[in-house]
Amino acid sequence: MNENTELDSYQKLEAKQQPNWPDQAHLAQVRNTLSNLPPLVFAGEVDNFKSKIAEAAAGRAFLLQGGDCAETFVDATADRIRNRIKTVLQMAVVLMYGSSLPVIKMGRMAGQFAKPRSNDTETREGVTLPAYRGDAVNGFEFTEDSRVPNPDRLLQAYNTSASTLNLIRAFNSGGFADLRAVHEWNKGFMDNPANANYEEIASDVDRAMKFMEACGVDSAELRTTEFYVGHEGLLFDYERPMTRTDSRTGKSYDTSGHFIWIGERTRDIDGAHVEFLSKVENPIGVKIGPTATKDDILSLIDKLDPKREPGKLTFISRMGATKIRDELPRLMEATNEADALPLWITDPMHGNGITTANGFKSRRFDDVMEEVKGFFEVCRALGVHPGGLHVELTGDDVTECLGGSDHIDETDLEQRYETVVDPRLNHKQSLEMAFLVAEELVNFKR
Ligand code: PEP
Ligand code: CO
16 A cells, blocks of 8 residues: 555545445455556646646636446446447537537546445335445345445456556547547437537538648547546545555555546535545546535635646536526635636536436436536626536437437336436437537637
8 A cells, every 4th residue: 555644634534425344354455455456547647637627727628528427347348438438529529619629538437436325225125235336336236245345346446447448548549539530430320410410510520631631731639539537536445545656756646547526425625535635636526516605615625726726626516407597606706716717517417316207317408408508607607617518428329318309208218227326318418418518618609
């Protein structure tokens, strides 16, 4: 284990949302193994990413983060990972084309294996077992064997993250993310308005690429892309062993991902999560829900970004469509007062959960878009750059969120509802959203 005891100051504070591991000796062994495994990301990459976020915070770029609510081990297949990456790449092209801003691409991927839950336990037909806390902790299957937290799963989370990241890196440097492949990313999806609109943009991009080629431009930026990864930094038994000291600078980096965010349920200023993540160099995100106060914002800035370092801090607003216009302005104003320049992005998913009459946890596409609109309105009123979008999505044809151009209704949810935690936008809904957000960005610049 990294012997930097400064990093252990969090241990004196309340650590919410941690599993009750039954076997502490086994856990200690796993933590030790993890701490000796190679880092998943490197300090230099994290620094580069921070400088990109700084560009977005300064109004010169837009951050797009997308992926599962909860990644699972069984779904870390080449097809599913590729479809998710394709979806994010397509969304990025749409956003870039519409707004003429560079789009920073990031997955909610390669580490999103731990979930905060409202209850420690779940009861079904008189049987009570530990709640599912993500594949890094226990299994989704409702049996004692699967639900008891097992530290070996932390190692499997590491290995699955490593193979996911390996595929991401291979895709992005091996030609898959080549802008000349814009049409390819659209193949295999059924015809619908979003895919048809996308084809038009792709043809324009194609022409532009051919024009540049004819001019003799052959830039690496067009052939490869940078694709970063981030997840919620929830489990100390994973994040702490993955935190290493950079030999160049002597500074600490959480090498489990480029970007680590603190969830709405664990962002207390006196809690262990904020303390621990205040000690690492990574850019940090904090989810901000409607109960946040101006004081919360000011103290989070002072604790997580005391030096007011460009790119260090991202606030991820997740208010809900009906609340955002009322609740966000006072919080955004506070950042001006603190003389800080955090990046503000919108997560239009987590404030808009509903349970349908037939018992599915879902979200309405229209509510999601209404929250995005509210976010842009508030940003415009306060002169803040609407810096990015954080979405739960999948590249597959699931039926988990209601609405969109396919008019998914409550009965459709029964067809392909595959998420283990929150409902995700499917491929088409994601692309459709990108067009609508691009429109908002264009209007914002007017
Ligand atoms: C999530 O991002 O899946 C999540 C739990 O979000 P929040 O912390 O905003 O509720
Ligand atoms: Co979620």
